[in-house]
Amino acid sequence: MCILQRYAFITIAIFALIASVHNPNQKLVKNCYSLVISSLALVGSTISIRHLYLENNPPEIFDCGADLGYMLDAFPVTQVFPLIFKGTGDCSEIPWSFLGLSFAGWALLWFILFFVLATLVIFFENTED
Numbered sequence: 001m002c003i004l005q006r007y008a009f010i011t012i013a014i015f016a017l018i019a020s021v022h023n024p025n026q027k028l029v030k031n032c033y034s035l036v037i038s039s040l041a042l043v044g045s046t047i048s049i050r051h052l053y054l055e056n057n058p059p060e061i062f063d064c065g066a067d068l069g070y071m072l073d074a075f076p077v078t079q080v081f082p083l084i085f086k087g088t089g090d091c092s093e094i095p096w097s098f099l100g101l102s103f104a105g106w107a108l109l110w111f112i113l114f115f116v117l118a119t120l121v122i123f124f125e126n127t128e129d
Contacts, residue, residue, distance in 0.1 A: 001047055001048075001050065001051040001054065001104070002051070002103060002104075004047045005044055005047050005048055005051065005103075005104070005107045008040055008041075008043055008044030008047065008111070009044065009107070009110070011040050012037055012040045012041060012044070012114055015033060015036050015037050015040065016033075016037060018033070019033035019034075019037075030121065030122075031122050034118040034119070034121040034122045035118075035122065037114060037118040038114070038115050038118035038119050038122070040114075041111045041112070041114040041115035041118060042111075042115060044107065044111040044114075045108055045111040045112060045115065047107075048104050048105075048107045048108035048111055049108060051103075051104035051107075052102075052104045052105060052108065055102055055104060
């Protein structure tokens with residue numbers, strides 16, 4: 001789960017960088033960038049919520065499971081995503097916390113912030129005229 005959250009952060013950063021370098025003047029293009037970023041933030045939030053659930057409700061059986069690369073090679077994508085979200089014993093561990101929040105908690109806060117900011121860009125872009 002930590003790795004998937006990091007992928008979401010990296011993808012958001014890439015799209016934000018592309019949007020800032022491109023600096024589009026058209027509303028439609030700005031809205032598309034914002035829609036992609038807000039969608040990625042929702043995906044990241046979903047992963048973070050699941051991770052927080054696993055931290056607070058650890059599974060009874062400790063099983064690290066297969067890594068993502070193996071699962072993508074061995075199973076079709078339609079079977080990989082349910083396997084990813086089943087969770088493993090690793091995800092229930094909290095390796096560090098800051099101000100009372102674990103990585104998953106901080107990630108959720110940042111994903112919410114990214115979603116709100118990207119949504120505000122869409123809202124204000126469409127009210128400007």
